Amino acid sequence: MSATAGQAADGVRSLADRFGIEPGMVVMEMGYDDDVDEDLRDALADRCGELVDEDTDEVVDAVLVWYRDGDGDLVDLLVDALGPLADSGVVWLLTPKSGRDGHVEPSEISESAPTAGLAQTTTLSAGSDWAASRLVAPKAARSKR
Template sequence: MSATAGQAADGVRSVADRFGLEPGNVVMEMGYDDDVDHDLRDALTDRCGELVDEDTDEVVDAVLIWYRDGDGDLFEILTDALGPLADAGVVWLLTPKAGRGGHVEPSDISESASTAGLQQTSTINAGKDWSGARLVAPRAARRK
């Protein structure tokens, strides 16, 4: 693979690159609403193919959760996301950035993730209005 593979023509990593997803990965999406970042969704769809919804029977490589304060119990949503997730899969929790409506405090994310058996490994700028937290099960983190 060349040094520029998966990079935009101008040499800047594409938004899809930041998620670490590969062509052929199955990605489940939860929490879709009108306020999601459509450019991000398009980039991920271009990379992996159509996103599957939470009613899928497939084992998925990643779960993309759009979550806003007030969307329900984050622990329960994270627990639901784990059901179809492959052993080495990753959960991307997308929340509105600070100062935006629906912002979620990092401490709330950390507490809910820990209670659900997940640990946060990184955060990314996922778009103009969204931040992304990469969450993995500890056993998956050890396999990498």
């Protein structure tokens, strides 16, 4: 594979690259609604195949969690996302950017993630309206799961 494979013609890494999604990965989606970023969903599905829903019985490599203020308890949702997640898997928490309907304060994420047993490692822009926070189980916790 060449260094430019999976990259846009202008040299910018694709969304699937930035999310670390590879062909053959199983990616589960939670919190889908009509306000999600369809371009992001399409980019990820193009890379890995169909996104599976939260009723899947499969072990998943990544979980996309669309979460808006008012969607319920974030800790509970993140704990639910951990259930089918592989030991080396990652949770991508997608929240509306500041100024958008449903915006979630960064402090809510930074407080909820550790309570759910996750550590926030990265935050990136996931389109014009959404921000993404990469959450992983700390290494010590992964070895005990």
